[in-house]
Amino acid sequence: MSNIPPTPLAPRPTVAPATEADAAPSPEADTDSPPVFETKQLSVSYGSALAVADINMYIRRGQITALIGPSGCGKSTLLRCFNRMNDLIPDARVEGTILYEGLDLYGDDVDPIEVRRRIGMVFQKPNPFPKSIYDNVAYGPRVLKMKVDRMDDLVEQALRRAALWDEVSGKLKKSAVALSGGQQQRLCIARAIAVQPDVILMDEPCSALDPIATARIEDLMVELKQDYTIVIVTHNMQQAARVSDITAFLTAAVNEATGERHGELVEFAKTATLFTAPADERTEAYITGRFG
Amino acid sequence: MVLVLIAVTTLNNAWPAFRESGLSFVTSRQWIPNEGKFGALAFIYGTAVIAAIAVLLALPVSVGIALFVTEVAPARLRTMVVAVMDLLAGIPSVVFGLWGILVLAPNIAALYNWWSDLVEPIPLLTKLFDHTQTGRAFFTAGLILALMITPIITTITREVFATVPRNDKDGALALGATRWEMIKGVVFPHSIGGMVGATMLGLGRAMGETIAVALVIGSTPQIVANVFAGGDAMPAVIANQFGEATGVHRSALIGLGVTLFALTIIVNVSARTVVRRVDVRLRGLA
Numbered sequence: 001m002s003n004i005p006p007t008p009l010a011p012r013p014t015v016a017p018a019t020e021a022d023a024a025p026s027p028e029a030d031t032d033s034p035p036v037f038e039t040k041q042l043s044v045s046y047g048s049a050l051a052v053a054d055i056n057m058y059i060r061r062g063q064i065t066a067l068i069g070p071s072g073c074g075k076s077t078l079l080r081c082f083n084r085m086n087d088l089i090p091d092a093r094v095e096g097t098i099l100y101e102g103l104d105l106y107g108d109d110v111d112p113i114e115v116r117r118r119i120g121m122v123f124q125k126p127n128p129f130p131k132s133i134y135d136n137v138a139y140g141p142r143v144l145k146m147k148v149d150r151m152d153d154l155v156e157q158a159l160r161r162a163a164l165w166d167e168v169s170g171k172l173k174k175s176a177v178a179l180s181g182g183q184q185q186r187l188c189i190a191r192a193i194a195v196q197p198d199v200i201l202m203d204e205p206c207s208a209l210d211p212i213a214t215a216r217i218e219d220l221m222v223e224l225k226q227d228y229t230i231v232i233v234t235h236n237m238q239q240a241a242r243v244s245d246i247t248a249f250l251t252a253a254v255n256e257a258t259g260e261r262h263g264e265l266v267e268f269a270k271t272a273t274l275f276t277a278p279a280d281e282r283t284e285a286y287i288t289g290r291f292g
Numbered sequence: 293m294v295l296v297l298i299a300v301t302t303l304n305n306a307w308p309a310f311r312e313s314g315l316s317f318v319t320s321r322q323w324i325p326n327e328g329k330f331g332a333l334a335f336i337y338g339t340a341v342i343a344a345i346a347v348l349l350a351l352p353v354s355v356g357i358a359l360f361v362t363e364v365a366p367a368r369l370r371t372m373v374v375a376v377m378d379l380l381a382g383i384p385s386v387v388f389g390l391w392g393i394l395v396l397a398p399n400i401a402a403l404y405n406w407w408s409d410l411v412e413p414i415p416l417l418t419k420l421f422d423h424t425q426t427g428r429a430f431f432t433a434g435l436i437l438a439l440m441i442t443p444i445i446t447t448i449t450r451e452v453f454a455t456v457p458r459n460d461k462d463g464a465l466a467l468g469a470t471r472w473e474m475i476k477g478v479v480f481p482h483s484i485g486g487m488v489g490a491t492m493l494g495l496g497r498a499m500g501e502t503i504a505v506a507l508v509i510g511s512t513p514q515i516v517a518n519v520f521a522g523g524d525a526m527p528a529v530i531a532n533q534f535g536e537a538t539g540v541h542r543s544a545l546i547g548l549g550v551t552l553f554a555l556t557i558i559v560n561v562s563a564r565t566v567v568r569r570v571d572v573r574l575r576g577l578a
Contacts, residue, residue: 083466090366117468127463130481139477140467188463195467 033061036199036229037082037105042096044077044086050255051077052263055096057248059199064221064230066244066271068237070286073250074263075233076124079201081105082231083119084112117144120192124204126184128176128191133159133168136176136187140195154194161227162190163220182213189220193228200224202232206239218243237287240271247271249283302550309544317547323513323529325537330544332551334513338430338523339499339552342509345434345519346441346498351491353438354445359475361446362453374450381443389504392436397427397508404431404520422518428510431519436504441494448493452486453479485567492563496556502527526552 035058042055052074059065059082067075077086084105086092098105105115117140128136137155141148148154155172159165164186168179176187185205192200202221206214221230221243234240240247248268252261267274267283278284310317313330320331357377361370404424411417456479464474480487510522511532526548534545 085462085466088462088465113468113470116466121462121466123459123462123466125459127457127459129460129463129478131477139464140469143464143467143469143473143477191463191467 033063035059035099036061036101037231038099038102039081040097040099042078042081042094042098044074044081044095045093046089047091049260050262052250053253055265057265057268059229059231060246061229062225063245064225064232064243065246065248066240067231067233067248067250068235068240068286069250069263069266070252071235072261072263073252075250076203077263078250079203079231079233082199082201083116083121085116085121087112117195118197119199119201120195120197122185122188122192122200122202122205125208126181126188128179128184128187130175130177132173133176133179133187134172137190137194140191144195146195158190158194159187161193161224162186163216163223164190180213182209182216185209185213185217186220189217189224193224197228199229199231202230204233204235207235214239237275241275244271247274249274249278249280249286251282251286299550299553302546302553306543306547306550308540309547312540313544317544318551321513321515325533325541325544328540330540330547332526332544332548334515335524335526335529335548336551336555337515338509338513338525339527339555341430341519341523342433342437342505342525343495343498345431346437347491347495349434349438350442350445350494354442354490354494355449355487357442357446358449358453359479361450363471363475363479377443377446380439381447383440385440385501385504386507388436388440389507392432392504392508393428396436397432399427400432400435401425401427404429408520419517420519422520424518424520426510426522428508428522429520430509430523433505433509433523433525434519436508437498437501440501440504441497444497445490445494448490449483449487452483452490456482484570488563488567492560495559499552499556499559500527502531506531 037059039055039057043053044051055078067078069075080086081094081098082100082105086094094106100115100119104110129139131139134155137158138151140146141151141154156165156169159168164183167183168174168187176184179187185208189200189205206217209217218239221232224230232240232244246269249266250263251266253264254261267278267280269279274283275287278287309330312328313320316331318332318336320329321333321337322329322331323334357373361373365373401424404421404427408418408421408423411421460478460482461474464478465471469477505525506528509525509528511524511528512522513524513529514521516523530545530548534542537545
């Protein structure tokens with residue numbers, strides 16, 4: 001890929017010297033995996049209200065990238081740009097560019113359905129279909145008419161990858177709605193895996209789960225990153241610190257002229273760096289709990 | 293309680309006819325009041341046929357409109373469609389009936405015959421859609437009823453579709469499902485109970501509708517496969533004959549009402565059973 005990734009701290013020139021002073025490696029310094037996504041001046045508005053503005057960042061292959069920040073900072077909005085789920089909101093408008101594998105994700109010839117097949121998503125609230133466990137996993141491959149030799153094998157494989165097989169192997173025909181919340185969420189992960197995506201987006205996947213179920217999902221994420229690129233939105237800073245390689249901190253900025261709030265990217269760095277030596281004082285305030 | 297009282301008093305009034313005719317009340321097609329023969333089978337048949345036609349026509353249209361309104365239409369169009377449906381629901385049935393007898397029936401016979409010509413080579417269909425002299429027929433009654441129950445079914449299915457969680461729909465779309473695949477995979481399974489309920493309400497209205505049917509069905513009690521032929525239905529018979537009926541004839545007409553009542557209850561109960569089965573299978577609800 002010939003594109004030079006934008007500097008991680010692009011919107012805030014003031015923080016760049018600080019990064020140098022700390023000699024903290026910027027996210028791309030010691031990694032050669034190519035970016036899967038690259039955003040350039042990405043802004044999203046709903047009607048006339050700006051939701052997030054001027055996001056410049058990238059997502060690297062095989063890594064877990066966490067988006068953190070206070071409520072209303074546009075993390076989820078940003079995440080939903082990556083699989084074009086914002087298209088489904090009637091008056092949402094996306095400006096700027098997102099490159100996926102160097103290709104304009106919002107280009108005229110790009111089919112959002114195909115985008116969503118390649119870029120899976122797991123939601124905040126587990127949302128299994130009111131069908132059997134088996135049919136939940138098989139839904140994607142069936143809908144996409146994937147060529148599957150044996151659906152049973154594919155279902156088993158996906159459930160194994162999602163660390164759910166041992167718990168459900170005997171009751172595949174049972175309703176998915178009867179599973180516990182944590183199991184439902186792992187089923188949703190299995191469902192996403194079954195269509196063999198490239199990237200998995202997770203929108204606060206553990207916020208509805210208890211700590212034990214959360215720990216299982218976190219372990220699962222770390223396992224899955226061998227095969228998938230993962231982007232996770234989380235409210236939980238410890239979670240970001242535990243699982244992610246790269247963290248992006250967003251916050252809600254106030255436009256002085258209009259008084260309206262919109263999200264913007266404050267800092268984007270290796271997780272270890274961001275949590276131990278944040279370059280921006282707002283990041284520091286947030287991670288130390290003084291704000292948000 | 294009220295339901296029980298209604299059941300008891302009508303049954304009481306209908307008793308002489310039931311006693312006289314016995315089981316032949318529902319198995320015989322001979323309805324000759326002068327000879328004291330009261331076999332309601334032709335009316336039961338007519339009611340069943342027109343109600344079935346009405347639901348078969350109205351259900352796909354209603355579900356289509358409801359889906360369009362909830363999933364596709366922009367807000368402005370949505371309010372317009374909803375307003376039209378509410379308006380349609382408010383039209384008195386006699387107006388539908390008059391329109392049916394004055395406008396629809398005289399003009400539709402030609403269409404029926406055109407269709408009969410078209411399906412003539414197909415043995416089964418030609419039995420169902422045979423040639424006709426008049427537009428006052430089973431199918432015309434079914435058509436009018438379909439118009440009358442479409443707003444009801446549309447309104448209820450629309451409400452039900454609107455309660456499908458955004459989150460669940462997003463789940464299917466995020467897997468790369470198209471809108472239609474999402475509807476099949478998420479919206480329908482979620483709404484099956486409500487859709488059946490809506491259909492039952494529509495069916496109930498279609499089975500019980502009196503005046504519009506009485507005007508267009510042709511009042512010729514007969515059991516024929518041809519839906520373009522004239523027929524008769526239970527509520528229409530009651531309305532047409534009750535004024536001049538006395539004695540056993542009168543009680544036989546009340547007996548028709550009881551039969552209709554029983555029929556709606558049977559349909560309702562079986563629909564509930566179906567819904568419960570489907571729900572258990574889909575959601576694991578006990």
